Amino acid sequence: GDSVTQTEGQVALSEEDFLTIHCNYSASGYPALFWYVQYPGEGPQFLFRASRDKEKGSSRGFEATYNKETTSFHLQKASVQESDSAVYYCALGQNSGGSNYKLTFGKGTLLTVTP
Amino acid sequence: DTTVKQNPRYKLARVGKPVNLICSQTMNHDTMYWYQKKPNQAPKLLLFYYDKILNREADTFEKFQSSRPNNSFCSLYIGSAGLEYSAMYLCASSRGQGCDTEVFFGKGTRLTVV
Numbered sequence: 001g002d003s004v005t006q007t008e009g010q011v012a013l014s015e016e017d018f019l020t021i022h023c024n025y026s027a028s029g030y031p032a033l034f035w036y037v038q039y040p041g042e043g044p045q046f047l048f049r050a051s052r053d054k055e056k057g058s059s060r061g062f063e064a065t066y067n068k069e070t071t072s073f074h075l076q077k078a079s080v081q082e083s084d085s086a087v088y089y090c091a092l093g094q095n096s097g098g099s100n101y102k103l104t105f106g107k108g109t110l111l112t113v114t115p
Numbered sequence: 116d117t118t119v120k121q122n123p124r125y126k127l128a129r130v131g132k133p134v135n136l137i138c139s140q141t142m143n144h145d146t147m148y149w150y151q152k153k154p155n156q157a158p159k160l161l162l163f164y165y166d167k168i169l170n171r172e173a174d175t176f177e178k179f180q181s182s183r184p185n186n187s188f189c190s191l192y193i194g195s196a197g198l199e200y201s202a203m204y205l206c207a208s209s210r211g212q213g214c215d216t217e218v219f220f221g222k223g224t225r226l227t228v229v
Binding site: 004045106107108 | 119155156157158160163165170205207212213214215216217218219220221222223
């Protein structure tokens with residue numbers, strides 16, 4: 001079945017550091033790829049998506065590029081802020097049969113940014 | 116209002132007792148989902164309604180029931196709770212399905228079974 005692997009379970013950075021969270025996927029078809037962010041006490045929120053190879057998704061200074069060759073969708077931000085502290089989920093989406101569309105999530109990466 | 120509301124936020128249940136979790140949305144979304152999230156695991160899709168049609172995942176088919184009496188409400192029902200049901204339960208909704216669909220999540224209900 002489809003799966004998403006996030007390499008880092010936790011990332012600790014200082015403000016203005018560069019962020020990379022690694023995401024690799026395995027899927028039988030040609031999925032769309034997503035990043036979701038979950039702030040403390042909230043539910044996951046859509047951050048951005050990419051639907052085809054080499055497409056870049058971005059939002060709020062975060063970005064990731066769909067790489068079909070390496071089956072990756074790594075999240076990056078040039079300069080993190082304390083307010084970016086949250087759990088980040090990589091996900092893939094594709095049809096699971098008929099008209100049913102399914103999101104498959106990774107385990108999430110807890111980002112902690114200190115001033 | 117783009118919120119999905121879940122009640123209660125915390126639920127304590129006894130082993131062997133039933134549990135009913137409630138979710139609502141006012142965005143007129145046709146699809147509503149239930150996910151289970153355990154520590155150090157990915158959110159796992161349990162089931163979803165597309166309009167009035169219920170789709171349950173094969174590996175959790177017999178463990179969870181659901182009802183959707185109208186477009187706005189959806190419940191998740193556990194007939195006999197076991198310790199393994201302790202988890203965060205996330206409800207979500209979307210308009211339609213597909214790669215251009217944005218899924219909105221509630222804040223979750225933390226279920227503890229003792």
